[in-house]
Amino acid sequence: MHVAAKDVAVGHPGRPVLAGVTFTAAAGDRVGLVGENGTGKTTLLRVLAGRLEPTAGEVRRVGSLAVVEQELALGEGLTVGDLVEEALADARAAAVELEAATAAVDALGGEAEGRDEGPATRLAQALARAERLGVWDADRRADEALSRFGAPRDRSRPLASLSVGERYRARLACRIAQRADVLLLDEPTNHLDASGIEHLTEQLRTWPGAVVIVTHDRRLLDDIMTAIVDLDPSIDGRPTVYGATSYAAYRFSRDQALRRWRQRYTAEQARREKLAERLDASYEGLSDEWRPPKGSDKHRRATRARIHVKAADRLVEQLEAQAVEVPAPPLTLAFPDLPAMPPGGDPAHPLVEVRGPRVPGRLDLPGVRVGLPPCGRLLVTGPNGAGKSTLLGVLAGTVPSLRGVRAVRPGVRLGLLGQDDATTQDSPDSTGFEAYARRALRLLEAGALDPEQLVAVAGLGLLTEEDLDRPLGELSLGQRRRFDLAGALLAAPHVLLLDEPTNHLSVALVDELTDALRTTSAAVVVATHDRALQTDLADWPVLDLSGG
Template identity: 70%
Template sequence: MHLVADALTFGYPGRPVLNAVGLSASAGDRVGVVGENGAGKTTLLRLLAGDLVPTSGEVRRAGTVSVVPQQLDVEPGTTVGDLVRRTAGHVRAAAEHLDEVVAGFDHDAGDLTALAEAIAAAEHLAAWDVDRRVDEALTRFGAPRDPDRRLDTLSVGEAYRARLACHVAERADVLLLDEPTNHLDAAGIDYLTAQLQDWPGVVVIVTHDRRLLDDVMTAILDLDPSMDGRPVLYGATRYATYRFAKDQALRRWRARYAQERKRAEKLARRLDESYEGLSDEWRPAKGSQKHRRATRARIHVKAADRLVQKLEAEAVEVPVPPPALAFPDLPSIPTGYTGGPLLEVRAPRVAGRLDLAGVRVDLPPAGRLLVTGANGAGKSTLLAAMTGRLDLDRGHRAVAHGVRLGVLTQDDDSPERRRMTGFEAAARRALDLLEAGALDPAHVLPVAALGLVEETDLDRPLGELSVGQRRRFELAAALVAAPHVLVLDEPTNHLSIALVDALTEALRLTSAAVVVATHDRAMRADLADWPTLDL
């Protein structure tokens, strides 16, 4: 079993995505794919899986392939049982084939090679154990186990976990995963980590999870452009090692670029001076050997021209770097603040989803709160209740006068919203906040100024952006009102790994109060000194 990508290049109409990507992995190799949002990570997985045809280059695969994309297209009426039967079908087929071969085997003149191959295939897939493996994975990932449950009635997280469980139970030779930890809690991530560490075949994972990179990967493929414009495969098995190597390469790249720009400016000035000298020599003073001086001036111009041409031929063409996070200086208190908590919730209860009798959450100016807990514990429900998006069946919620909230939810992906451009969606968000009295026109932050989304991408419908680019936009939109309180539900989901680092640091330093609910183990470790509510 192996997976090889040779000089893989791909682009959508008018938009190149991947350029000369090289990858070679065999049994036991586990490659983490990282890069900025929009760099082509999901596109690469689709190419490796054979769902897309490369513009140039080729993909060679040996063995069975199983792919788990971020988004699940659900056919109406499809159930969990259908998903289980479909994804483990080839495993059962191997067992059925072995039964047929054994039943029809002629002990006197039978084909021993065919029998041995059928036995090896069934043993490799552990076909007799697939039902137990599926049930175990569904349980450990916290996915629904009722085979009659329809997928279109499940939450995004539940549907993803059910699908992931089935594919993990398949034991394919090549496993391709796109952000597998986004919808898993700590127990689910631990189970997935253990499965991947013992995976006998090839694993390629697109992930922002820094701990998963540390615990599982044998190499890291960074799709961000390097000095020669190509992605780089790092042999690093630790995230810190990879970041150090990448930062050093970027430092050398920027230093060389700055040096060449400085040299170019110097030569340009020399060329200008030479032309000015040539112009001056056309009318020299009488008796000044004008032809000789003019010839010498032209020689200087030609020499400068040759140097400029040589510089341009050898220059490093540096692509436009990804936008750096420009996290705004958020306010800590509203005008006229007289004291007390900015946001307070007491004994909240939402029927069937959350019941925190005796629990009080109060957030002072510049306060911090980290919310943790297993899937289904009610983290998202609590944040929705805190921000007023859910009514309480019992309890009390209060927000200080004039406090502006910035809210990032896990999913805001309606068809109507996907048809809007980024600028239209941002304008709609601002108008809705203004109508609700939750926006001060004097304190509006333009989404294009935050370093999260390129202006050209804001002109495109949100549905055309990658999942990560849309997540960047939603984070920018949460900051539009210059909030005094930021409430973020799983803020690292779908973001690039470099942005996760920058966002974590910004949340630690901002003057605004911050509430974060997250499963991200590295972020939880980085925010371990915050007050924590474990549900």
């Protein structure tokens, strides 16, 4: 049982997505796929699953396969029970085969002993397969996984009635219960709370088959991975396989490689500029300034011109011969300098405050006051369904509270990154630049934007100008998440409200964003299940909604 990629490439006309991907995940291997958003992690997972043909290279798969993608297509009338039955189909078939093989041996009785090994061999093979698939407790495993991951256990529930997170958790639970030989997971911790992540980690640590996971979860990389494949292009344009299982060791190796890359790129650019200046100076010698006066010696004038032209041509040849193709290194986050409070504000008073909010069925915090002073910090934790997203919506004013008081100081600007924004407010046919401009106009009309402090999307290092010129519908989920993060920063907010900000982002960007949140002058509220982020922000005040 294994999955292997050899020199895999995927691309669209004029736009390569993947190139030169080579690695193998065998039984017991747990390989993490990381890289910047848009580098093709999800695309590679689809290629490994056989759902997308590579434009070059090959993929080999041995054993049964289970895939959990970020987005689940909703077939009409499908229920949770349909997901369970699909996942347990192999176990059901193995149980039927075992029963038939047992019946065949029983029918022969003692007569088969010593002269016909066929039925006995069939029974041994059927028994081994049944044990590997755990046919005797398959339904119990499915129920336990649904419960541990926080997914609905009612098998009659239509998938269309579930939230995005519930649908993902239901699919993940079923695939874990399936016990496939090769397991491919795309961002499995995005919709899990702490207990769900703990159960997933336990399952993957002991998974007998091969596991390949696209993830931004730094703790998961530390806890279970045996290798990391970084799809970010290296200086030679090929992905890099890191055997180090520690996230810190991986980041150290990667940072060292990036440092060398940037040094070489800077040196090469400087050398090119120097040679170009020499070339320009040589061609300047062909001007009338060095030539003898007309009529004085026309043959001498022509000879000197030819000499200078040949010298300039030799410099051009030298420039081309010495040129080293060093691609531009990846973007880094350029977090804006956000203001602490409006002009003339009083640092002793909160920028935004809510008291005793209540949203029926979603949030009830009687007697609780949540206030953000200038430069304030707050970490909101709790299981799925505790009301973290709702609280951030109440603070932002996008979710009305039926009880309590919400107060915002005059002139305070708020920026909200929702958990599942994914550019839902923008047309998928709009380019990033167009959609960003429309967002700015909406904020300006609402009086929530100071044109003098608008944060330009192209200067954030979140997306390239090429990506911003593409329709939003063509961007990856991670790239759209980056765009939404830029949207939260657009108005240079005094208060930044971030709901699961690490979802769908690359691990490198998560590290950069974490550093920025710790040092920005704006007040920041973060709601997250990300264990590494919770550790990084452990010195912040915490509001735990576990009991609410």
